[in-house]
Each structure stands twice: as C-alpha cells, then as structure tokens.
Amino acid sequence: MDISYIINELGEERELYMNSVAPPIFQTSMTCFPTVDAMRASLFKESETPFYTRGNNPTTDILRKKLAALEESEDCLVFGSGSAAVAAAVLSCIGSGDHIICVQKPYSWTNKLLNIWLKRFDISVTMVDGTDASNFEKAIQSNTKVLFLESPNSFTFEIQDIEVIAQIAKKHNLTSIIDNSYATPLNQKPITMGIDMAVHSGTKYLGGHSDSVAGVLCGSKAHLKKIFEGEFMTLGGILSPFNAWLLLRGLRTLPIRMERVAQTTPKIIDFLANHSKVKKIYYPFHTSHPQYELAKRQMKSPTGQFSIEIDAKDIEEVELFCNSLKRFLMAASWGSYESLIFPACTLYGSENYSSAPFHWSLIRFYIGLEEADVLIEDLQQAFEKISS
DSSP: OOHHHHHHTTTOOGGGGTTOSSOOOOOOSBOOOSSHHHHHHHHHTTTTSOSBTTTOOHHHHHHHHHHHHHHTOSEEEEESSHHHHHHHHHHTTOOTTOEEEEESSOOHHHHHIIIIIGGGGTOEEEEEOTTSTHHHHHTOOTTEEEEEEESSOTTTOOOOOHHHHHHHHHHTTOEEEEEOTTTHHHHOOGGGGTOSEEEEETTTTTTOSSSOOOEEEEEOHHHHHHHIIIIIHHHOOBOOHHHHHHHHHHHHTHHHHHHHHHHHHHHHHHHHHTOTTEEEEEOTTSTTSTTHHHHHHHOSSOOSEEEEEEOOSSHHHHHHHHHHOSSSEEOSOOSSSSOEEEEGGGGTTOSTTTTOOSOTTEEEEEOOSSOHHHHHHHHHHHHHHHOO
8 A cells, every 4th residue: 555545545535525625524522323223333333433532533533544554553543642642552551560661761751651650550660771672571570561662762862673672572472562753654664563552642743733732553453442442432532533634634744744854854964963062963864873774774764853962061051052043943842844952951950850861961853844054054053152
C-alpha cells in the first residue's frame, strides 16, 4: 500500500458523505438506530462501528485506518494526548507487583508515569542504558512484563537497536513498546522490526500545525481490542472528532514536511558543528553521533530535532543566547511548521522538574519549514551576543 494512497484515499468513503473531498467532522456524541437489533449489533462491535463517540466516531475511524497503515500495524487507537496513549499501552500489560524495564531519560511524563505514579501500585521499574541492547536482557526479572523503548530518546537522542531488543522481548515472552514520535512512521517502522506496540505523540509531526494535542497507539488487533475494552473506554482519554480531523489534515502534508526538514536540518547542523561556541551536538544523523551507523540503518531519513551544548560561562549567558534568537520560538513541543528551542535551564528551579537530568548549557532545537539560511543567520547573531 503506497503512502500517497494511505494519506489521500484510505478510509475515505466519500460516497457516504455527499462526495465531499475532505471528510466531514462528525461532531456528535452518539449514533441513533432504527431498531433494537441494529443498536445491539453496533454495541457488540463498538471498537469498529460508531455507537458512542467515547468509543468510536466516523472521523476518528478514518484517522485510525490511515495511521495503522502508515505504521504497518493491524490496528490503531487515538487518544487525547501522547501521554494518554503511553499510559494505556503500559497499563494494559501490567498488574500489581510487576516489573518494567525502560530506557534511560525517556519523555518526562513517561518517566513520571513509570517511576512515580505506578509505584503506588507496587510496580517496579529498572532504567537501563539502551545504547547496549544486552542491558535490557540483564535487567529482566521473574516478574518483568514490559520493555519500554524511546528511540531516539528525548533531548540527547540516544538510539536503541530496535530489532535486537524486540527479539529479546519475544525470547522472554515480554511485551515491547516504543515511542516512535521522533522518526514518524515514514522514517522508522518498529512493528515491522518485531516491536509489539508503537506510540506517537500526534501533537508533533503527525499533526504538524501546533493546533492539536493527540496520541496514537498502533499494534495488533487482539492487543488493541483488549485496550479498547479496558483502558481506553474506562479511562476515557479519547481524541475529539475535531482534533481527529485536524490530524487528518496534517497527514496530507506529512511526506513533504518530512522531506523539507530532512533537507534543511543537515545544513544547520553543519553550521553548528563548525562554530566555536558549540561544545557538542546531539543528532543521530551527524557523523559525531556514536550511533550514527545504527541511525542510518533504522531510520530512513534525518528529522528536524537535535540538541546542542553551547560554550557559556553560566546560565545567564545561555539565557542571553536564547533570548536573542528572533526566528526560533521558545516553546515546549516540536514537529510543526515553526522552528523552536527548549533550553534545559528552563527546568532548573521548577518543582515539577526538581531533578533536571540535563546540563544547563543544553538547548534542544526543532527545525521547521523556514529557509536554512535564515535560521543560520539568526543563530550567528545570537552567538555574537555571547562571544567573548
């Protein structure tokens, strides 16, 4: 199934909605039925047919089909946020007294779920250096149920050997879950490598317009049916029809947006790699990355997110550099049309991030759709503000 067909045609039965080119937003909380038999039939297949929008909706159904096809999975569920999707995936596999193995330095709210929230239910977690796949196997206990990956990691972009870790999970009858937000299904397909479930923050590249928060969970029909009937319907962290429609719109341009950032980001990386005020670059597709060859093997193309450590004498100088940028917005997310920064020093002094795991000189960048030369010029003038 080719990508253009998935994005433009799959699931879009236009004859059912007056041959509208763009699917309508079915902004309804429920579906009505002409007979009891018809209502019963829909209720008994609620994960597949419209009944009550907390379960299924015609707009979200189109989105689910497209995302499952892009990820090459059997099925997909969509949530109100990426965190909701991660939580549902993890909770579906564990019970009191179980054990989870997770890669070090995952997304902050994944970390809080595993290491704070789940402790209330006597669930233990071991965090491992995922750059060595054997660390996962070494950490397995008799009560281990889940291996959780995030490849590349947030902020410092360490990579895990997905295929090897998937084999370890299967060998020990464990469930493997990966956060695949960074690469998108266009650049990395973990399920074809043997991973059981792939999670995405749909807020990022899939939505692509900074106007919708969403989560995506892809996997087998059997596993996702279990989640639908359990965590999905019970906790109710659903995606609204309008936000589903926004993601459908975002998917239309996903390939060309990913092509754009793959062209411009390496140019900016080259500039930074040769700048005297840059101490280190964290980018999987730069030759200085210790897992550069693995990145090329697992991911089809570069993406637009990376971090750098700048040569600054203190936090105030980092703040001066960041505050001097004019073409980069300062914001928490990434994956849309605008270029962004997130300085790690923002986390310092916050109760929510009291033990910030990153050095204050680290700045995460996301490259949007602007011209590379414009962004490089902006970076240069900001560096000049801190040049001694």
